[in-house]
Amino acid sequence: MTTTTQLPVNDVALSVRDLKTFFYTNKRCNKAVNGVSFEIRKGKTLCIVGESGCGKSVTASAIMQLLPTLSRIEQGEIVYHSERGDIRLDTLERNGKAMRSIRGSEIAMIFQDPMTALNPVFTIGFQIAENLRYHTAMRGRQLMDKAIDLLRSMGIPAPERRVEQFPHQFSGGMRQRAMIAMAMACNPKILIADEPTTALDVTIQAQIFELMATLKREHGTAIMLITHDMGVVAELADDVAVMYMGNIVEAGTVDEVLRRPSHPYTRALLDSVPVLGRGKNQDIRAIPGSTPDPFNRPKGCQFADRCAYKLDACETALPAETHLSPTHRVMCVRHEEFANGVRS
Amino acid sequence: MLAYVIRRVLIMIPMAVAISFLIYLGLDATPGDAVSFMLSPEQMSGANPERLAELREALGLNQPLFVRYFIWLWGLLQGNFGYTLTGGVPISDLLARRLPATLELAAVALVLSTVFGSILGIISALRRGSATDNTLTVVGMVGVSIPEFFFGLVAITVFALNLGWLPVGGRSMPQYITFWDRLPHLVMPSLVLSIMMTAGVMRYARAAMLDALNKDFIKTARSKGLPEWRVNLLHGFRVALTPVVVLIGFRLPALIGGSVIVEQVFQWPGVGSLFVLSVRNQDYPVVMAVALISVVTVLVVSVVIDVLTAIIDPRVRLGN
Numbered sequence: 001m002t003t004t005t006q007l008p009v010n011d012v013a014l015s016v017r018d019l020k021t022f023f024y025t026n027k028r029c030n031k032a033v034n035g036v037s038f039e040i041r042k043g044k045t046l047c048i049v050g051e052s053g054c055g056k057s058v059t060a061s062a063i064m065q066l067l068p069t070l071s072r073i074e075q076g077e078i079v080y081h082s083e084r085g086d087i088r089l090d091t092l093e094r095n096g097k098a099m100r101s102i103r104g105s106e107i108a109m110i111f112q113d114p115m116t117a118l119n120p121v122f123t124i125g126f127q128i129a130e131n132l133r134y135h136t137a138m139r140g141r142q143l144m145d146k147a148i149d150l151l152r153s154m155g156i157p158a159p160e161r162r163v164e165q166f167p168h169q170f171s172g173g174m175r176q177r178a179m180i181a182m183a184m185a186c187n188p189k190i191l192i193a194d195e196p197t198t199a200l201d202v203t204i205q206a207q208i209f210e211l212m213a214t215l216k217r218e219h220g221t222a223i224m225l226i227t228h229d230m231g232v233v234a235e236l237a238d239d240v241a242v243m244y245m246g247n248i249v250e251a252g253t254v255d256e257v258l259r260r261p262s263h264p265y266t267r268a269l270l271d272s273v274p275v276l277g278r279g280k281n282q283d284i285r286a287i288p289g290s291t292p293d294p295f296n297r298p299k300g301c302q303f304a305d306r307c308a309y310k311l312d313a314c315e316t317a318l319p320a321e322t323h324l325s326p327t328h329r330v331m332c333v334r335h336e337e338f339a340n341g342v343r344s
Numbered sequence: 345m346l347a348y349v350i351r352r353v354l355i356m357i358p359m360a361v362a363i364s365f366l367i368y369l370g371l372d373a374t375p376g377d378a379v380s381f382m383l384s385p386e387q388m389s390g391a392n393p394e395r396l397a398e399l400r401e402a403l404g405l406n407q408p409l410f411v412r413y414f415i416w417l418w419g420l421l422q423g424n425f426g427y428t429l430t431g432g433v434p435i436s437d438l439l440a441r442r443l444p445a446t447l448e449l450a451a452v453a454l455v456l457s458t459v460f461g462s463i464l465g466i467i468s469a470l471r472r473g474s475a476t477d478n479t480l481t482v483v484g485m486v487g488v489s490i491p492e493f494f495f496g497l498v499a500i501t502v503f504a505l506n507l508g509w510l511p512v513g514g515r516s517m518p519q520y521i522t523f524w525d526r527l528p529h530l531v532m533p534s535l536v537l538s539i540m541m542t543a544g545v546m547r548y549a550r551a552a553m554l555d556a557l558n559k560d561f562i563k564t565a566r567s568k569g570l571p572e573w574r575v576n577l578l579h580g581f582r583v584a585l586t587p588v589v590v591l592i593g594f595r596l597p598a599l600i601g602g603s604v605i606v607e608q609v610f611q612w613p614g615v616g617s618l619f620v621l622s623v624r625n626q627d628y629p630v631v632m633a634v635a636l637i638s639v640v641t642v643l644v645v646s647v648v649i650d651v652l653t654a655i656i657d658p659r660v661r662l663g664n
């Protein structure tokens with residue numbers, strides 16, 4: 001159902017094509033990710049935005065093959081364009097050797113809450129060294145030296161002392177830096193960050209994002225950044241994908257999506273937060289209504305119940321995906337009007 | 345760390361004092377003349393009433409309760425538990441003979457139940473919902489609900505009387521020299537004593553393990569590309585270990601209680617069977633001495649468990 005324009009392949013680090021991931025709980029099926037396609041470009045940042053429960057984390061977990069046991073990749077492909085050639089991640093055994101050798105070394109992940117994502121009973125140094133031990137030839141003293149270097153380069157003061165401390169002895173921001181140090185240990189090609197700052201306070205958030213921008217610049221790491229925050233998107237993203245109820249309803253470069261938002265949901269999201277560069281007197285409106293029950297989804301456009309522009313045609317079938325430009329695509333019956341019209 | 349240990353030990357002391365006082369109250373309230381267990385038979389024999397009155401005065405038995413208590417406590421600290429009412433044997437001698445037997449039995453049972461309980465709990469958790477898990481759950485429920493004496497009698501009937509593989513009871517024979525000679529005697533009592541605790545540890549280890557495996561850091565560990573054994577055992581069980589150790593500490597009094605029954609069933613010459621014997625003979629000084637020893641053991645072990653928890657969990661160790 002999707003026709004993604006193929007970028008020159010050597011620009012792309014990872015492609016996801018028509019990915020469907022379903023959950024099976026109590027004999028009911030939750031189509032958590034229902035056919036999404038996107039590409040992560042080498043050295044670029046793709047931001048995935050959308051409300052809670054739209055399937056952002058499930059998409060990330062699917063890439064890493066870290067899905068809970070009651071869920072499964074139903075359809076689609078996830079291709080990692082490695083230096084050794086293309087690898088179909090979705091066909092690899094979940095915790096098999098091939099998948100493990102990619103996890104943590106070529107594709108790394110950081111999570112929302114660094115307090116719970118770090119093991120409380122092991123030192124920070126141990127947890128970083130573990131990553132190195134499994135993916136590099138480093139041993140013994142080298143491991144700790146490298147861990148100290150990593151902590152230092154993430155801006156953690158007194159890394160020689162910090163490396164021997166436990167997660168609970170770190171502040172929230174420091175913990176997330178340590179987490180990033182761990183993820184960056186083997187200099188991965190792709191870093192997946194699932195709401196890495198939601199658990200942190202605002203000033204710390206800015207520091208973490210600055211750190212990620214630096215990493216991207218210095219190491220050429222491609223980043224898939226999951227966030228709720230449109231402000232972050234404006235700051236960091238090269239590409240944006242807007243998710244709603246398991247679909248990418250709009251995607252494109254950051255300019256395309258932020259300047260010419262062509263899906264009512266994208267517009268609603270943009271209206272619900274202050275965006276940098278759109279002046280001081282912004283009209284901030286919360287999105288009316290709430291997301292539908294995942295077990296009882298609308299037949300047509302998933303956003304129909306909350307959309308002010310709904311037509312009868314919207315409710316008959318899932319709107320087709322249309323390309324407004326080679327990179328800009330949208331899933332809305334009335335996209336033409338929105339794409340051409342000035343912002344409401 | 346050292347400060348933590350010292351603090352825990354210091355906290356233990358007032359508790360031990362309070363408990364020993366309660367026990368002394370019990371002892372004081374029991375029928376009979378206190379003089380009779382504080383003197384050796386030699387001193388007792390040939391003592392006329394005047395002499396006894398003198399001795400009572402000398403032993404401080406006419407002093408107020410608190411003073412008497414401290415005199416008694418002072419004696420205890422020097423290893424003087426008094427004499428049995430039946431036979432006039434020094435209680436400390438009895439304990440010295442019987443305590444090692446009980447400690448041996450309890451220690452072996454403790455190790456067995458900790459090891460087996462943890463392993464079975466881990467297997468259960470890793471295969472949750474499987475036939476193995478369900479079987480272990482049922483077996484565990486049976487294990488905690490059937491009393492030790494029943495298991496003991498069944499074991500004796502089957503393995504000693506019918507199959508003849510193991511001795512019926514006792515701990516040693518005159519010709520035995522090494523621990524290995526005695527080992528066959530130890531098998532049944534220690535296994536029977538460990539059943540309940542194993543089942544308890546297993547259930548708890550399973551729950552703690554499931555809890556740990558649900559934590560975010562498990563996902564992190566997988567996201568680093570670690571092999572499954574390392575994710576489950578190093579990251580999972582290492583965290584599940586803290587609650588398991590705490591549980592073992594809680595269950596220890598039950599193990600000590602269980603040993604009273606098991607020692608009786610297998611005629612194990614330990615403190616437990618001494619306890620039963622003394623209760624039957626209404627030999628209160630011995631009963632109280634055994635009670636005191638048990639309570640102090642539980643206290644000491646609880647400190648050991650606390651220190652152990654602090655060692656394995658840095659949040660406890662460094663949090664305080």
Ligand SMILES: Nc1ncnc2c1ncn2[C@@H]1O[C@H](COP(=O)(O)OP(=O)(O)OP(=O)(O)O)[C@@H](O)[C@H]1O
Nearest residue numbers: 023025032051052053054055056057058059068294
């Ligand atoms: N472990 C799970 N068990 C059952 N259902 C799940 C599980 N994880 C996710 N889901 C379901 O999958 C859907 C997508 O969830 P997902 O976690 O991807 O949302 P999200 O976009 O990451 O939201 P958030 O912003 O809150 O993190 C939801 O309907 C959710 O109920």
Ligand code: SF4
Nearest residue numbers: 301304307314332333
């Ligand atoms: S398809 Fe219709 S209901 Fe859905 S977003 Fe577009 S206009 Fe609204």
Ligand SMILES: [Mg+2]
Nearest residue numbers: 056057058194
């Ligand atoms: Mg999420």
